[in-house]
Amino acid sequence: MKALLVCEQREGKLLDTSYELVAFAERLGAEVSLVLVGKEAQAPQVAAKLYLADVDKYGEYSPELHKHIVVAAVLKENPDYIIFPHSSYGWDLAPRVAATLRVGQVSEVVNIVDGKLEVSLCNGKLRRTVSPKGARAVLTVQAGAFNYAGQKSGAPQVEAIEISQGSSALQFVGYEPAEKKEVDLGRAEIIVSAGRGVGKKENVAVIADLAKAFGGELGASRPVVDAGWVGHSHQVGTTGQTVSPKLYVACGISGAIQHLAGMKKSDFIVAINKDKEAPISEAADVMVVADVLQLAPVLAEKLRAA
Ligand SMILES: Cc1cc2nc3c(=O)[nH]c(=O)nc-3n(C[C@H](O)[C@H](O)[C@H](O)COP(=O)(O)OP(=O)(O)OC[C@H]3O[C@@H](n4cnc5c(N)ncnc54)[C@H](O)[C@@H]3O)c2cc1C
Incomplete structure (x- = not known):
């Protein structure tokens, strides 16, 4: 073949x-x-x-x-x-x-x-x-x-390789930079991302607070962005950003291939998910089986106290 x-x-x-x-x-x-x-x-x-x-x-x-x-x-x-x-x-x-x-x-x-x-x-x-x-x-x-x-x-x-067709009616003009981002995840060393599992827009603040306690940035899966809970510059994945931080914490994210493609080169991956069978467990170094809305505030408090 x-x-x-x-x-x-x-x-x-x-x-x-x-x-x-x-x-x-x-x-x-x-x-x-x-x-x-x-x-x-x-x-x-x-x-x-x-x-x-x-x-x-x-x-x-x-x-x-x-x-x-x-x-x-x-x-x-x-x-x-x-x-x-x-x-x-x-x-x-x-x-x-x-x-x-x-x-x-x-x-x-x-x-x-x-x-x-x-x-x-x-x-x-x-x-x-x-x-x-x-x-x-x-x-x-x-x-x-x-x-x-x-x-x-x-x-x-x-x-x-040469072709006889020398020209085209279409001409490549250049790349237009995307509009200024709220956040540049490409440079972040720690990213804590919110997925659909957080349930509603108001709960994204819980994950954002955990990101802050870690000294990192807030990322998100696509449904969270599509729902308008956070801006597109937070999206990780094939149609968002490709990231490789030292620590990636996936909160309520199932681990669809399009999301994994954007973060699986992270040095260390922690997933917090209610479902221990969620596909993200295959990419995670540590899988925490828990309700992220209960765990995240406690973890943030511990990090601040440390
Ligand atoms: C062309 C194309 C491009 C795409 N590009 C992207 C992309 O760039 N980025 C991206 O992320 N997706 C992308 N997607 C979408 C992707 O296929 C998935 O639909 C998406 O990643 C799922 O997001 P999610 O994990 O947040 O949600 P879900 O798949 O719904 O997973 C939610 C998870 O949360 C868990 N959960 C629920 N409640 C709790 C709780 N209280 N505590 C803890 N865990 C909980 C559930 O067990 C579940 O595992 C793309 C799809 C297509 C077709």
Whole structure:
């Protein structure tokens, strides 16, 4: 089985999801080749064939040109799977490639179970396993679902890739910085996050107070943000911030893959949850089975007294 991995770089920096694609392909048992629109200096350090298209020529992003580059690499490699990160880059590019190749697409793969692809649905509440029909398929892989444990020291065999289509009606203009954030979780050493388990907006103050007692910042899961209980800059996860503090305390958070993707690289994870079977227990170093609304004020008081 062969897999072509579509790597992603942004503003000169290779994104770590490129290595996660390698980890996923290894789990599939596939022979790997890669394609990147970037520069050689950003090439993933993996001992595999890398098709490299020059970002100066084809742009940081151009739906049409990047599609033709991936399709050109497909024609050279003849892979069974063409695999994208499940990011805004992959969301936009993968279906274009699938439609051009007239093959099916499986989106947001989070696991491989008995050789089948597991995808999440219903806002991450359910999972189902699927097997693509046909000899070839396009896949997108959820960030954080597959960890690359190998050394990042392999030497890619770089082959420049050119396409005849030289221009596109669309032009990449640049990234617009997000509006000023209430909080910068990316720099926080301690984050205490509130999940839907806190029950209502007024109870977020209990978690915010615990964060303060720890000398940390308040984070949140997406439902807490969607409900308007806190601003979006507090959100941790695939559609929020990716964080890696020294201590992450998850309060009333179940541990959906989209949340885990944003915090599982934290040095030490404590989860406080009423349900000892909650999926967050798999990522937590310490799992406290308790009602967080009872525990958090007591813990905050103890921390202040210490
Ligand atoms: C495309 C997409 C992007 C997404 N992006 C994100 C993202 O960036 N970040 C994110 O967080 N989610 C994201 N989600 C949503 C994600 O799938 C989950 O729905 C969400 O993370 C669940 O949030 P939660 O854990 O707070 O709530 P729930 O899953 O409802 O879990 C609540 C938890 O609280 C516990 N609990 C209840 N009461 C108490 C109590 N009194 N004390 C202690 N524990 C209690 C329960 O046992 C449960 O485990 C995304 C989903 C999709 C489809």
